[in-house]
Amino acid sequence: MNGIHDMGGMDGFGKVQPQDSEAFHELWEKKIFVANRLVRTESLNAGRSSESMNPVDYLSWGYFGRSLHSLEEKVLRNGLVTEEELKNPEGRLARVVAFPVIKAEEVEARFQTRRGNRIQIDVPPKFRVGDRVIVKNEHPRGHTRCPRFFRGRQGQVERDRGVWPFPDRLAHGLRDKPQHCYSVRFAATELWGSRADPKDRVYADLFEDYLEEAS
Amino acid sequence: MAKKKISRRNFLATGPAVAAGSAISARGLTQESEAVHGTPPSGISLRVQSLISVLTKKGLLDPKAVDALIEYYETKIGPHTGAQVVARAWVDPAFKTRLLENASSTITELGLTGIGNSRADLVAVANSAQVQNMVVCTLCSCYPWALLGLPPSWYKDFAFRSRAVIEPRAVLEEFGMTLEEDVEVHVWDSTADLRYLVIPERPEGTEGMTEEELAALVTRDSMVGVEKLKPYRPEGEV
Numbered sequence: 010m011n012g013i014h015d016m017g018g019m020d021g022f023g024k025v026q027p028q029d030s031e032a033f034h035e036l037w038e039k040k041i042f043v044a045n046r047l048v049r050t051e052s053l054n055a056g057r058s059s060e061s062m063n064p065v066d067y068l069s070w071g072y073f074g075r076s077l078h079s080l081e082e083k084v085l086r087n088g089l090v091t092e093e094e095l096k097n098p099e100g101r102l103a104r105v106v107a108f109p110v111i112k113a114e115e116v117e118a119r120f121q122t123r124r125g126n127r128i129q130i131d132v133p134p135k136f137r138v139g140d141r142v143i144v145k146n147e148h149p150r151g152h153t154r155c156p157r158f159f160r161g162r163q164g165q166v167e168r169d170r171g172v173w174p175f176p177d178r179l180a181h182g183l184r185d186k187p188q189h190c191y192s193v194r195f196a197a198t199e200l201w202g203s204r205a206d207p208k209d210r211v212y213a214d215l216f217e218d219y220l221e222e223a224s
Numbered sequence: 225m226a227k228k229k230i231s232r233r234n235f236l237a238t239g240p241a242v243a244a245g246s247a248i249s250a251r252g253l254t255q256e257s258e259a260v261h262g263t264p265p266s267g268i269s270l271r272v273q274s275l276i277s278v279l280t281k282k283g284l285l286d287p288k289a290v291d292a293l294i295e296y297y298e299t300k301i302g303p304h305t306g307a308q309v310v311a312r313a314w315v316d317p318a319f320k321t322r323l324l325e326n327a328s329s330t331i332t333e334l335g336l337t338g339i340g341n342s343r344a345d346l347v348a349v350a351n352s353a354q355v356q357n358m359v360v361c362t363l364c365s366c367y368p369w370a371l372l373g374l375p376p377s378w379y380k381d382f383a384f385r386s387r388a389v390i391e392p393r394a395v396l397e398e399f400g401m402t403l404e405e406d407v408e409v410h411v412w413d414s415t416a417d418l419r420y421l422v423i424p425e426r427p428e429g430t431e432g433m434t435e436e437e438l439a440a441l442v443t444r445d446s447m448v449g450v451e452k453l454k455p456y457r458p459e460g461e462v
Contacts, residue, residue: 017363032297
């Protein structure tokens with residue numbers, strides 16, 4: 010979707026604050042951040058739910074406010090918690106059927122385990138390193154990992170990064186359409202015109218479905 | 225040099241422009257302002273408490289696990305891990321070659337397996353006298369947690385996410401970096417499940433140092449590509 014989260018190239022957000030270098034500012038930020046990671050539900054890609062926030066909230070809630078939104082949305086959608094319970098946490102709570110809760114003693118092992126998303130299957134690649142490609146000018150309504158500022162632009166395949174689930178489908182819980190993901194190199198001027206330094210490059214990791222051969 | 229810690233509240237209190245007001249500075253450009261990011265609604269910490277309390281009472285969340293995971297993120301993962309990788313790459317050119325070819329498998333040589341619960345593959349990109357690499361995630365805030373820990377606030381802020389791709393040189397200047405005339409800037413937008421580690425150039429004056437000593441010189445920001453490591457001068461030497 011053409012959401013507010015797709016920020017590359019926007020102006021007006023001010024200067025970067027290198028001195029603001031801690032991960033957290035307040036205790037509630039830590040709590041909501043880890044709680045969101047500990048409550049795991051079957052529905053995939055819950056982490057992307059901040060993209061469905063209204064854009065005004067997205068901008069004003071901050072990174073950890075978006076964690077709160079994400080966890081609330083996840084537990085409500087999965088029927089684990091009701092709106093009433095959130096409004097009145099001291100009131101009666103409905104029973105929940107068995108839910109796999111991660112225990113303190115399991116935390117380190119669970120969060121150390123590397124669960125790579127890449128798929129070891131043989132899907133023939135459509136593009137080769139060095140191929141000139143154009144990013145399709147598509148504007149899907151659902152989740153996509155193709156930022157707007159690359160669409161319609163021409164680049165060159167730098168590396169083939171292997172076969173992965175297609176995020177645009179994975180967001181809907183579908184693991185069909187596994188495909189190659191490529192690091193694609195763009196001249197900065199191709200993306201930003203005369204504002205860019207002709208020496209500079211921008212790279213993006215783009216899925217095969219986002220790309221077509223440059224004619 | 226001691227870094228001044230500035231809380232988000234201070235920004236909001238002192239910054240001339242905030243999201244809600246979108247105040248225009250004297251020169252009419254919000255770009256001139258300190259920082260523009262949101263203010264969470266008041267009472268957000270209570271709302272977090274309520275949610276966590278409901279989840280706990282319903283047996284959906286173990287509060288001890290919350291504390292354990294916070295501790296894990298704050299103490300077990302961090303830039304010390306990435307620094308180990310960089311130091312090895314500096315002393316062992318064959319390791320560096322393998323790292324640039326396939327970082328995920330190569331870091332296992334250092335015993336670095338299964339860290340950070342990463343669903344992603346790791347990619348290392350090396351700086352040189354001609355190239356400065358820099359990492360961003362414009363769509364969210366993807367970051368190589370396994371090697372660098374959790375990202376700093378500036379990495380997640382809108383200013384960095386929006387500007388790193390369109391004006392990387394201005395952003396690098398804000399980090400205090402000046403680039404030589406002929407240097408190319410290569411920006412890596414982390415749009416898929418690949419996480420980027422920048423291998424900074426080995427600083428001058430470090431010849432003969434051990435791998436461990438070298439690792440201690442590697443900063444987080446240099447591995448995100450927004451800092452150049454300064455030539456090493458032994459303490460007391462001017």
